[in-house]
Amino acid sequence: MDILSSYSFIIVMLGTLVLAVACACIGSISVFKGQSLIGDAIGHATFPGVVLAFMIFGVLDSAYLIIGAIVFGILAFHLIQKITDHSKVTLDSALALILSGFFGLGLVLKSYVQGHPNFNGSQGIDDFIFGQAAYMLRSDVYLIIAAAVVSLLLFYVFYQPIKIYIFDQTFSQTLGIKQSLMNGLVLIMTISLIAVGLKAVGAILIVNLLIAPTVIGRLWCTSYPYVLALGMIVAGISAFIGTYLSTAFVGIATGPAIILVLSCALLISLIVAPSGPIKALINKRRVGNQL
Amino acid sequence: MIEVLLVLLLTALSTALLGVFLVLRGQAMTTDAISHTILLGIVIAFFITNDLRSPLLIIGATLVGLITVYLIEVIGQSKLVSKDAATGLVFTSLFALAVILVSKYLDNIHLDLDIVLMGQVLFAPLNRIEILGIDLPYALWQLAIVLLINVTFVALFYKELKLSSFDPVYSIVSGFSTSIIYYSLMSLVSVTAVTAFDAVGTILVISFFTAPAATAFLLSKKLSTMIWISLMFAAINSLVGGTFGYLTDTSISGSVAVISMISFFLVFLFRKDGPILSKIHLPVP
């Protein structure tokens, strides 16, 4: 059967492609602010939210589970901020602590649900850890598109203040841009994308979609719009190829496949790009030889 | 039940000891990366040996752990990629590769992704081995050895670990290579993570490494105190969490992670200069 025209391929491909492009754009904010791993912590922290939502609503319907994911993502983010603001504990320790504590809570809840006769059909919960794009429904894709459109629209509308907020926080304060508003905006955009993306790529790997495109863009381009554009294009292509590979070959999960394609693009960029670390090493040697 | 708790306790002690230095160096998330990527090492070593108990698995996992650390260093050194971005990229790539290898080629064997993630400490007492006439779970022997190695390492290199974590440049000037210390520490982190991984899984081992150390960090003004407090919390968290999980029949390692987070927040809120006591505390005459 021709893969490219198969219905399930189109559904999954559309979902992952839109997700990857939106993540590439929104993820750039935290990468440039040096907070890339917050996405990782939030990704893991959404898991108990998913299980809890399942326990409350009793159905494995993405729309409900996403609400749980968002609530727990926001909660985790605020706890991380509280820890770093009110103690000497560094960001990375706070991230590790919240990430593992929340994920542990998710596992406790999951084992409770699975051992309990009141809850039926809980097997699908695991899909949110590793992602199970093959089971994505048309409604899942709609959710991704909705979240992507809203966050990209917000990004477009607030492009100027976001840009200043990223590159010069003090200056943005003097301009009267509300920091709490910006933090909240970025948080909502990031968490909603993570939440809708869980089923496609899973809680563990989604952070890659948020970081990799921007890093690739940065290795090739200097100005922010170009970094964004290149990142989004590479992310979209990777999503397409990854989904194709996972549909064409048995036993290759979509999420990991997309991440691997993206990683290959990153690897090539690291080696070939004019300002990558490999070129820098070579340059260092060259200066040495000339003198 | 006692053997299960013992496995948890030994895991907690050997991780929390190293965790002190990871937290002080701001490298808690490097552990996150290592604990994920060692899966790749295990998978590759398994392809070679076809034996899940082979010591080659530990060697493979340790090697991949070190490669992870090295890749993060190399990529993170470039001006264009920050270290935390490098961390997030390296571990997700290697983990994605491992997941695909497992699901494509090892679908039927015991290397179940679920167990990889959350571990299954309840199975630990089933694998038994008799050494010197004492019949104990295999995991217990393994963990006891790892704990012994870690204690020896910290005791021998206490001075060097302290100096290179506090003031790396001065450490180099004083003739103590920071990279030797760093990579030795990270090798032990990898070995410990892979030993712990059967019992507690890849994600929750991060909690074992960092939560007690971060809690102790709030309370200590000397490094030696921090180590003791960290070990104390490791013991409390693992025993309380383990018992809770056992009695409620829920994920045991998950329970330990939750209890560890709760104990951190209790200390965070109620420590002397914390958000609560500093508000109600009376002015000193």
Add this chain to the structure above:
Amino acid sequence: MFDYAIETQDLTVAYQGKIAIENINLKLKRASRTAIVGPNGAGKSTLIKAILSLEKRVTGQVSIEGDDSKKARQKIAYVPQKGDVNWDFPTTVLDVVIMGRYSHMGWFKRPSKEDKDIALNALKAMKMIKFKDRQISQLSGGQRQRVFLARAMAEEADIYIMDEPLQGIDIKTEALIMETIKNLQEKGKTFLIVHHNISTVPDYFDHVIMLNQTIQASGSVNDVLTEGNIKNTYYEMSDE
């Protein structure tokens, strides 16, 4: 005895393909106090790090009292810039000063009673003895700098290399530090100090190196610290 405490020949250091300092030829007399001055980005820290072998040099040689600088590390005490350490580290003032003795111990060995006494004496000299059990995060900027200096003194080195030791500290500490340095100089110790305030150079130093990627001028303060040289060092654009 060697005539020069520190000697460099054609020292060049580059970062990511860009040259930071170039062709540095230095001869530092024993028992001298030398300031390194120059604008931001002139390569002042790079120069001392290259002397300490903390930076890879592209070309050139450094000798410390006639030895290669890696071998001579015990002869040098280094005071880093304040921002370079983890101030929340759980360690006390005395602990930090004892670290000054580590280079004499080598791997594995623990500090002895004698090491502790030397550290306590250094703390006394810096008037920090009553803070010896305090955690370093609870010190003021000036007090931190005193602790660093005490640590360097505990090393009992011949040569002291310091990166902006007077930056952001109170006047009292500044006076105490400079007085201590003078006393040590009289005992034959050599000082090489990155300094940011050019107006205090004549009071605090006897030699000066004016650096902006290359050495613009160097020699005794009276000969070299002229308006023309200052202008050359600070206002000439380098040819990047």
